[in-house]
Amino acid sequence: LGKLLAERWPDYDPASLAYAVRYILPLVQIPPRGIWGQGGQATWTTVESWLGRPVATETAPDFLVPRYLAAFGPASVMDMQNWSGLTRLSEVFDRLRPQLRPFRNDAGVELFDLPEAPRPDPETPAPPRFFPEYDNLFLGHADRTRIVPPGRGSRYVAGYAFTVDGVFRGVWKFRRTNDVTTLLIDSFDPLSPAEEASLLDEAHGLVAFAEPDTAHDIQFTKIS
CATH class of the missing domain: 1.10.10 (Arc Repressor Mutant, subunit A)
Structure with missing residues (x-):
């Protein structure tokens, strides 16, 4: 992309031109990249080209x-x-x-x-969930105290986090060895047997989705 842009603007650095396009123009990443479990260089096109209609010019x-x-x-x-x-x-x-x-x-x-938005009872239990990096659950608010208790380091928030009853309780990661994929669940504080049991159901589903062709293992540890 940078080389093609430099043909039109030869006085500018090709890499800078490519960065400007990627960060200023509305783009979408298209197949064959952006597919789960496949690596490779990203392929981009404009939103207008992909959707087949012009982008709105309203700025408000x-x-x-x-x-x-x-x-x-x-x-x-x-x-x-x-x-x-x-x-x-x-x-x-x-x-x-x-x-x-x-x-x-x-x-x-x-x-x-919104006036019609659902407003469940404050005591409604929230199921355990595993989140990817930079999930909007954590980045959607400036005030994160509703899900991130005081003392939970902000350095973890952008990582692979998990919640129990809607509260940030720790982080997770995959460890792959030979034909076995282990999901490591690292908690900030001890989990009760009931909490571990609820996490196990969600954990098995996560590993089966992410690594369907390997044997699975789940391990609980505590962040030191």
Whole structure:
């Protein structure tokens, strides 16, 4: 890509031109790359080419706020700014306020949600889950205290994390030796027998999905 761009702009560094295209233009990664379990150099095309229609030119983020809240609400203005990288969103939320439902958390911070969004009972149990790197569950809010207890190092948050009852409890990784794939589950604090049992069901499903052609093993350890 850089070489082709340099033919048109020969006075610029080819690598810099390629980076500019990748980070500024709306692109999509297409097959044969971006396929689970297969490596190789990424293949890109423009969103317009892939979808067969032009990209909208509207720059006001009004349409983005409801879509963000549909995934991450209730959330604050700062939460969305942290997630999106956009600034000055308070005026957008104020403009959309008649269409949103406001709340206040225990700290008095104003939160917003969609009026029709589900609001389950606070005591509703959340099933255990294993998350990939940089999952939006952790990156979708500036305030992560609802899932990340105090003292849990932020260096772990962007990694392969797992939750029990909706709370960040540790990290996981695969270890592959010969024909055996071991899922290592490292917890910050001891897991109860019931918690381990609930994680095992989810863990076997994860390994079967990620490594279907190998024998499986599950091991629990504690982060030292």
